[in-house]
C-alpha cells in the first residue's frame with residue numbers, strides 16, 4: 001500500500017487510536033464502497049423488475065394487497081434498525097479501543113437481532129407460499145417479489161456467516177489490523193442492507209398495502 | 212430420471228457428442244464430433260507437453276498462483292487467443308454453410324448452425340474480447356501510472372480464474388451435450404424451459420454468469436487502482452489516455468455487468484425453479500429481459516471499444532513522432548461516451564412495441580454518441596498530421612481502424628434512425644454493422660496492443676514481416692467478408708439463416724465466404740508471427756526497454772520489467788512522463804536511495820476458486836447436485852481459509868532492487884541509441900534516440 005499523505009478518508013476513522021490501521025484502511029475501504037455501489041445496483045435492478053411486475057405481472061395470483069400484512073414486517077424492520085444501531089456501537093468500541101470484549105458483545109447482539117429478522121422473514125415466506133398459496137411460481141409478480149426480498153435475506157444470512165468468521169478471527173488474532181479492517185467492511189455491508197430494507201419496506205410493503 | 216441420476220445428473224452416454232456421429236452419421240454431426248475431438252486432443256496435447264517439458268511445477272508456481280498483474284494480464288491474453296481461434300473457425304464454417312445453402316440444405320443442420328452463431332457470438336464477446344482487453348489493461352495500466360500492482364492483486368487472479376472457468380465451460384460444451392441456439396443474447400421465451408429444454412441454455416447462463424462476475428471484480432480493481440495507486444505527481448489530467456479509457460471502462464464494468472448477472476439469474480430461476488419472470492404465461496414478461504440485457508449490452512460495446520481507443524491513443528502519437536493532439540478533448544470525449552452509453556439501450560429493440568416518440572428519443576440519443584466519437588477521430592488524424600509516420604504493424608492496424616471504423620460508424624447512425632431500423636432490423640445489414648465496429652474497433656485495437664506492448668512483456672519484438680502479412684489478410688479479408696453483407700441485408704437477407712431461397716444472394720455469399728477465408732489466413736499469420744518471433748528472438752531483442760521511442764511510464768524500465776515494475780516509484784512532472792524524462796535527461800538516472808519492496812505472496816486461492824467455479828457451472832448445467840454443493844462449499848471454504856492466512860507478502864530487499872536496477876541502467880548506457888530509421892531492424896535494442 002502506498003503511504004499517501006493525508007488521504008481523503010472514506011468512512012469511519014481509526015486515526016485516534018490506531019494510526020497504522022487507519023492508513024491501511026484507505027484503499028480497502030474505498031474498494032469496498034465501490035463494491036457496495038455495484039451491489040446496490042443489483043437491488044436497483046431487482047426493484048425495477050418488481051416495479052414493472054407489480055403493475056402487470058400479477059396474473060390471477062394474489063397481489064400485494066391480499067398478501068402483505070404489516071405486523072411482522074414492522075417487527076422485522078425494528079429488528080434490523082436496532083441491529084444497525086448495535087453495530088454502530090461495536091464500531092465505536094473499536095474506534096475508541098474499548099477492547100475486544102465490547103466489540104464482540106455488540107456484534108453478538110447485532111447477530112442475534114439479524115437472526116431474529118431472518119426468522120421472521122422465513123416465517124413470512126412460509127405464510128405466503130404455503131399457507132396462502134402464493135409461491136413464486138404462481139405469477140411474475142410473486143417471482144419478482146421473492147427474488148427481491150430473498151436476495152436481501154440472503155445478503156443478511158451471508159453477513160451472519162461473515163460475522164461468525166469474524167468471531168473466530170477475533171479469538172485467534174485478537175483485534176489485529178486485518179480483523180479491524182474486516183469488521184469495518186462488515187459494518188458498511190450491514191448498514192447498506194439496512195438502507196435497502198428501508199427501501200423494501202417502503203416500496204414493497206407500505207405501497208403494497210395502501211395502493 | 213435414470214438410476215444414475217444422483218451421480219451423473221442428466222449426463223448420459225449419449226450426451227457425448229461422438230454418440231450422435233455414430234448413431235446418425237451426417238456431415239453436421241461429423242463436424243461436431245471433429246470439433247469435440249479437437250478439444251480433447253488439444254487438451255491431451257497440452258497435458259503431454261507440460262509433462263514432457265516438466266512444466267507443471269513452473270506453471271503452478273510461477274503463473275497460476277501468481278498475483279503479479281503482468282502475468283495475470285498475459286494469461287488473460289492467452290485465453291483470449293485460444294478462444295479467438297475457435298470463434299473464427301466457427302465463423303468460417305458458418306460462412307461456408309451460407310454460401311452453399313442457396314436452395315440447398317448445405318452441410319449443417321439448422322440446429323448445429325444455431326449453436327454455431329450462438330457460441331461464436333458468446334465467445335467473441337465474453338471469452339475473446341473481454342479477456343483480451345482485461346489482459347491488456349492488466350499488463351499495461353499499473354505500469355503506466357507508476358504503480359507496483361493493482362490494488363487487490365489476489366482478487367485480480369480470482370477474476371481471471373472465474374473468466375477462465377466460464378471459457379472452459381464453453382469448451383466442454385463441445386464434448387458433452389449441445390450449446391444453446393438462441394444467439395449470444397439468449398432471448399426468452401425461446402430460451403425458457405418450455406421451448407429450450409436441455410442443457411444448452413444452461414451452459415450459456417453459467418458460462419456468462421461466471422465471466423460477468425469476474426468482470427465486475429476486475430472493474431472494481433481497476434477503478435480503485437487508478438484512484439489510489441498513481442505515482443506522485445500524476446494528476447488525473449496527466450494520466451495517459453489508455454489509463455483514462457481504462458478508468459471509463461472500469462466504471463462501465465461496475466455498472467453494466469450487474470444487470471446482466473441479474474438477467475441470467477432470473478432466467479435461471481425461470482428454468483430451474485419454475486419462476487415466471489420471462490415466460491409467456493402467468494404474468495411473465497420478456498421485455499424485462501430485453502431491457503436488462505441491453506442495459507448491460509449497450510455499455511458493453513463501449514467496454515469493448517474504449518480500451519482499443521486508448522490503445523490507438525498511445526500507438527498513433529508514438530509512431531507519428533508527435534505528442535497526442537487534443538488530450539483534453541479526448542478525455543472529455545471518453546467520459547461523454549461512457550455516460551451516454553447508458554442512455555441508448557432501447558435502440559436494440561426499436562421494433563418491440565414502444566411508442567414512436569420513445570423510439571425517437573432513443574434514436575436521437577444514439578446519434579449523439581457519434582459526436583464525441585467524431586471528436587476522437589479528428590484528434591487521431593490531427594495527431595498524424597505532419598508527423599513522420601512509421602508504419603509498423605501496430606500503426607498499420609491503427610490507421611486501418613480509423614478508416615474502417617468511420618464506415619461502421621456511419622451505418623450505425625443510419626441504424627439509429629428508427630424508421631431505417633424497422634427495415635434493416637435482424638438483417639445481415641446489422642451483422643455487417645456491428646462487425647464493422649467490433650473488428651476494427653476492438654480486434655484491431657487488441658492486435659495493435661499486442662504488437663506494441665509485446666516487446667515490453669517479453670523483451671523481444673514481434674516479427675514485422677508476418678505482422679504485415681497478417682495485417683493485409685485481416686484488412687482485405689474484413690472488407691471482402693463484410694461489405695457484401697450490407698448489400699445482402701438491404702436485399703432482405705435475415706441474420707441467423709441457415710439456408711436461402713433467393714438465388715440472387717449467391718454471388719454475395721460466395722464473396723463473403725472468400726473474405727472469411729482471408730481472415731482465417733490473417734489469424735494463422737498472427738500465430739505464425741508469434742512462432743517466428745520466438746524462434747528469432749535473439750535478433751529481435753530489446754532489453755533496454757524502449758523500442759518505439761515511446762511516451763508513457765511503462766517504458767521506463769527493462770523489458771521485461773522486473774516483478775516490482777519500478778525500483779523506485781517515479782515522480783511525474785508532465786503528461787508524457789517518460790518523454791519528459793528522456794528530454795531532460797532524467798530517464799536513466801540512478802535514484803538517490805533504494806528501499807525494500809513489499810510484494811503480495813503467491814496464493815493458491817484463485818486457481819482453487821476457478822476449479823470450484825467450473826464444478827459449480829458444470830454441475831448446475833447437468834443437474835449434478837453433489838457437484839454443485841461441492842463447488843459452492845469449496846469456493847467459500849477457500850475464501851474463508853484464505854482469510855486466516857497472515858503471511859500475505861514477501862519483501863524484496865533494497866540491495867537486490869539496487870543490483871537489478873543498476874544492471875539495467877548499465878545496459879542502457881552500453882546500448883547505442885538508435886535512430887527511428889532502423890526501428891524495425893536488429894540494431895534496435897531498445898534504446899531510442901530522442902525525436903521530439
Ligand code: HEM
Nearest residue numbers: 302305328332335340394395396642649706707708727730
Ligand atoms: C473474424 C472474423 C469474423 C467473421 C468471419 C464473423 C462471422 C460471423 C457470422 C457469419 C455470424 C452469423 C451471422 C448471422 O447471424 O447470420 C456472426 C455473428 C456474430 N459475430 Fe462474428 N465474425 C467475425 C468476428 C467477430 C468478432 C471479432 C466479434 C466480436 C468481438 C463477433 C461477434 C459476433 C456476434 C455478437 C454475432 C451475433 C451472434 C448472434 O447472432 O447471436 N464476430 N459473425
Ligand SMILES: [Cu+2]
Nearest residue numbers: 509556558559
Ligand atoms: Cu447499442
